[in-house]
Amino acid sequence: MSAPPARQLIDGKLVPARSGATFPILDPATGEEIGHAPDATPADVDAALEAARTAFDRTGWATDLALRVRCLRQLHRALVEAGPVMRALTTAEAGAPTFLTRGPQYDLPVDGLRWVADLAEGYAWETDLGVASPLGIPTRRTLRREAVGVVAAITPWNFPNQINLAKIGPALAAGNTVVLKPAPDTPWVACELGRLAAEHTDLPPGVLNVVTPADDSVAALLTTDPRVDLVSFTGSTATGRAIMAAAAPTLKKVLLELGGKSAAIVLEDADLAAAVGAAAFAATVHAGQGCALTTRLLVPRDRYAEAVEIAAATMRGLAPADPADRRTICGPVISARQRDRIQAYLDLAVADGGRFATGGGLDTAKDGGFWVQPTVIAGLDNSSRVAREEIFGPVLVVLPHDGDDDAVAIANDSEYGLSGSVDSGSLERAKAVAARVRTGTLAVNGGLWFGPDAPFGGYKQSGLGREMGVAGFEEYLQIKLVAEPA
Known part of the structure; x- marks a missing residue:
């Protein structure tokens, strides 16, 4: 340099x-x-x-x-x-x-x-x-x-x-x-x-x-x-x-x-492994330091345990590493202040009755720098602070839903409305759900909304x-x- x-x-x-x-x-x-x-x-x-x-x-x-x-x-x-x-x-x-x-x-x-x-x-x-x-x-x-x-x-x-x-x-x-x-x-x-x-x-x-x-x-x-x-x-x-x-x-x-607290909605006819893996990957990129990243993962209730494990396995494979390495997906967080802020939210998740399917703390194996383990939080609902507030770290909260209407209600039950995603085996079904989510950008079945010719911004307090x-x-x-x- x-x-x-x-x-x-x-x-x-x-x-x-x-x-x-x-x-x-x-x-x-x-x-x-x-x-x-x-x-x-x-x-x-x-x-x-x-x-x-x-x-x-x-x-x-x-x-x-x-x-x-x-x-x-x-x-x-x-x-x-x-x-x-x-x-x-x-x-x-x-x-x-x-x-x-x-x-x-x-x-x-x-x-x-x-x-x-x-x-x-x-x-x-x-x-x-x-x-x-x-x-x-x-x-x-x-x-x-x-x-x-x-x-x-x-x-x-x-x-x-x-x-x-x-x-x-x-x-x-x-x-x-x-x-x-x-x-x-x-x-x-x-x-x-x-x-x-x-x-x-x-x-x-x-x-x-x-x-x-x-x-x-x-x-x-x-x-x-x-x-x-x-x-x-x-x-x-x-x-x-x-x-x-x-x-x-x-x-x-x-x-x-x-800010954002965007929801990744996975419907019951979606490819669960692909959709959950993509959401966990997105929440880990750049140590989760993106306002439009999907940090709430909404999955069918009867497949909740399976989804949590898929998310955890994905994040375990994305351990924080040197950002100068071309293979690195999750680097450090920006500062000691931000690291400590994330840790406070992880402590809050435990206090509220949540559990960590993976991660849950700082990465102390490295000498120097500001490192947080990619973390999957399970066992909480959308009323918890970690599900409602922007953490700005590699933290994914997995929430169950009971069908399309419930998923839309949970996604919209937020002061934010910046981004999100919907995955379904039916493109028309995914688009119908996306039309009801109050947010500024949405990825449907893996579509990419980012580009210099595409407007970006949010609803509500986003x-x-x-x-x-x-x-x-x-x-x-x-x-x-x-x-x-x-």
Whole structure:
């Protein structure tokens, strides 16, 4: 790994924090320091916001589509060329298994930049609504779509490249300027994104800024400052609520992609071994650190014991290992704090009367790093906290159901509605059940919903708005109606 030291991007310049302070970047597989990030001050955030505001208000960025498309294509090429370093950095900083960097942890979101550049280039920025005569006045109406303004993009640590690019790509393509604030656990890949943009594209100064405060109170300035027109946040539901409240006094637009407790529904005519094995695999990938992973497994009651054992056998075969090994599926969790949070939930499962079919504790066999055993929890119902709250670890809760209606009721009995899956021997039956589940994305009989052209987001307390796809692009646009004499 040969990435240069992390630096912020503010007004076109790669800079340290104004105070000179830094904070350590840890490798979650070893717990060792692998670098340092600038610890941004309020003055850094202020400078980034002023640069973004000026670039939007006083340059032609918002109206120069050709420039925007060219810059996005340049950034796409730079990220492709930087792939080997960025993949290694993602594995080292986020603990992401290296096989995922060839998919959603790097290659797919990078390709998404090319997709959104193509979309912007061919997008219908104006629509002629024709002539009408309101109040007897012949009038031609034109619908225009324009950039919202300054976007504050606040991103988490679990899929840092995917989420950084899913926000800045459409925001920039739409003509906005951006201040990106990554999670303190994964600032380096965001700083590298900023460096590549500064050194390999024609982005005007201030159009893209990257700040890396470790203190949440400094980051919170992005949610309250009147220079920000839109806040796009991915993270926990609790933090999303706080951001929504903080943005309310200035009536900013808020996009929220929040938590999930998604259900994998297995109907009685499904291939039990295949469906349960796939759900257990999904809950273990990247140590279960994905908001859309299916972490509740709903199986027919009369095959419950069999399903629990299949899930346990699958997870036992996916023991945590070095994320740099191409064979690894389950790496470390991101931090000691997250490891301890997961352990608290495992303790709670026992206190509530649950049992572990496999796992149930920390992986203490490794020297250093933050490791949790892949765990199957059985013996609880959907009212238990481990079945209702997002754990964000390699933990699968297996619940019995009594047929299609009961499975739908259990799946919908959640404050979340982000993702899920349905498996049946009949595609039509699976689709009928899927139509009744209140969630933003659903996999039916193994279908894959993820892609740069496909909108992603949730129902209920899993968020507001969509990312990716045309719907995600249009979140970063305003609608203006212009009327002229006919």
